[in-house]
Amino acid sequence: MACQASKRNYQRELDKILEGLEGKEKRPSLLLHSCCAPCSSYVLEYLSRYFDITLFYYNPNIYPPSEYGERVAEQKRLIAEMKLARPVHFLEGSYDTEAFYRMAKGHEKDREGGERCFLCYELRLREAAKAAKEGGFDYFTTTLSISPLKNAAKLNEIGLALSEETGIPYLVSDFKKKNGYKRSVELSSEYGLYRQDYCGCVYSMEEAKARKSSGH
Numbered sequence: 090m091a092c093q094a095s096k097r098n099y100q101r102e103l104d105k106i107l108e109g110l111e112g113k114e115k116r117p118s119l120l121l122h123s124c125c126a127p128c129s130s131y132v133l134e135y136l137s138r139y140f141d142i143t144l145f146y147y148n149p150n151i152y153p154p155s156e157y158g159e160r161v162a163e164q165k166r167l168i169a170e171m172k173l174a175r176p177v178h179f180l181e182g183s184y185d186t187e188a189f190y191r192m193a194k195g196h197e198k199d200r201e202g203g204e205r206c207f208l209c210y211e212l213r214l215r216e217a218a219k220a221a222k223e224g225g226f227d228y229f230t231t232t233l234s235i236s237p238l239k240n241a242a243k244l245n246e247i248g249l250a251l252s253e254e255t256g257i258p259y260l261v262s263d264f265k266k267k268n269g270y271k272r273s274v275e276l277s278s279e280y281g282l283y284r285q286d287y288c289g290c291v292y293s294m295e296e297a298k299a300r301k302s303s304g305h
Contacts, residue, residue: 094098099234099245100266110139116175117227120216122143126163127284128232130171130276131269137174140228144168147182147216150209152291157184161204161287163283168282180224184217189290201293202238209290210239211247218251228260235264237271238288 110117119140123129129144136142146164151157161181168177192212195206214231216224221229230248234241241263248259264270287297 097242097245097261099241099261099263103263106260107139117214118139118143118225120180120217120221120224120226120229121148122147122176122213122229122231122233122235123164124148124213124231124233124286124289125160125259126167126280126282127273127277129164129280130167130280131273132232132235132264133168133171133173133177134272134276135264135269137177141175143178143180143224143226145182145220145229146179147184147213147220147298148289149183149187149212151184151188151289152186152294154184156285156289159283160289167282171276177230180220182220188212192298193290193292197292201288201294201296202240205292206288207240207243210244211251214251218248218255218257221257222255224241225299226257228258230260230262234262235267235269241265 117140119136119142121129121132121136121142122145133142133144144164146161148157148160151160155171168179189209189212192208193205196208199205203233210233216233217229231244233239234244244262252259276282282283287294
């Protein structure tokens, strides 16, 4: 089943959904989970033409708290300064670090991109799906698939499963396609965004430090 899912072209599926929305008088609402300002930049530019977007910032994995605060501030600044088709609203989830550490228990030694990361995807997407249902949104999705280091097939698999649970359609994506990641780097430069050098959690921070010290 997972093998079949990995062969799906999520960007093509997204293109078809967006084609169906073109020309509609009423824009659907989208709850967009964001991991950080740089990753959200292209996604906001791309999707604001089709949706009324509320950006949902829920990332209890981020360590330390000062890093979390800096990323939130950059996200708010980008929304305020970026030239978009329509204004974007901001919704901050709880910074419940204990939820992340409970989830990561037993997976502390996993390498980045492994099972711990998949569990973290689910933790954040589940909260996004819950917020989307409570807010009566038409769709929910995440910016995470823009990163070349994130598993887009797994993200979509989790999102679609949560869609089945909640009844809120998950907007499938692989935002790194169509030069999405490249464009996010350009926009980060244009707006002078802070680009972190690790994913966010203490484990990814330690792994990044080890890579630097070994020269990789």
